Amino acid sequence: MAGGDGLNPEQHERIERARRYAEETTGMRFWVRIGSFANDPRLEAERLLTNLVDSPRDPGVLILIGPGERRLEVMTTPTAKRRLTDAAVGLAVLTMSSSFSVGDLVGGVVNGLRQMADSAGPKADTAGHTSIERRQSGRAPIADREVENTSEQDGSRPAEPVDS
Numbered sequence: 001m002a003g004g005d006g007l008n009p010e011q012h013e014r015i016e017r018a019r020r021y022a023e024e025t026t027g028m029r030f031w032v033r034i035g036s037f038a039n040d041p042r043l044e045a046e047r048l049l050t051n052l053v054d055s056p057r058d059p060g061v062l063i064l065i066g067p068g069e070r071r072l073e074v075m076t077t078p079t080a081k082r083r084l085t086d087a088a089v090g091l092a093v094l095t096m097s098s099s100f101s102v103g104d105l106v107g108g109v110v111n112g113l114r115q116m117a118d119s120a121g122p123k124a125d126t127a128g129h130t131s132i133e134r135r136q137s138g139r140a141p142i143a144d145r146e147v148e149n150t151s152e153q154d155g156s157r158p159a160e161p162v163d164s
Contacts, residue, residue, distance in 0.1 A: 005034040006067070011106045018110040027123025028059040028080050030116075032109060037066045045075040053077055061116060067105060072096060080120070088119035
C-alpha cells in the first residue's frame with residue numbers, strides 16, 4: 001500500500017491481513033494501492049501490475065484506488081483471470097464501491113479482497129489437490145468445475161467511480 005493515503009496503522013494492518021489471507025488461500029499475488037492517480041487509471045494499473053509480477057504467467061491482482069478521484073481499478077494478469085472471472089471481479093468492485101460510498105474505505109477493500117479470494121478458490125498443492133480436498137472429514141469433496149473465461153479482453157477491469 002502507498003504511504004500518504006490517509007489511513008492509520010490499524011487500518012493498514014486490517015488491509016494487510018486481508019491481503020495476506022487472499023494470497024495464502026489462493027496462491028495468487030494481491031496488491032493494493034491507495035492514492036492519487038498520476039495518469040489514466042487503466043494505464044497506471046497496467047504499468048504497476050507489469051512491474052509487480054515476476055512473470056506475465058504469474059497469477060496477480062492489483063487493486064488501485066483513488067479516493068480523491070473517486071476511481072477504482074482492478075487489474076489481473078491473464079493467469080489470474082483464469083481463476084477469477086470478470087463477473088467475480090465485477091461483484092467485488094460493486095461490494096467495494098458500495099462500502100466506499102458510505103465512507104468505509106478499509107471495510108470495502110477488506111471485503112473485496114475476501115470476495116475475490118473466495119471466488120478464485122483455494123490454491124492447489126504440488127500434487128494438484130486443493131486444501132478442501134485435503135480436509136480430514138472422511139468424505140470425498142465435490143469436484144470443482146473449472147470455468148474458462150472466454151472473453152477476449154486483456155485481463156483489465158474498467159474503472160469504476162468511488163464515493164469516499
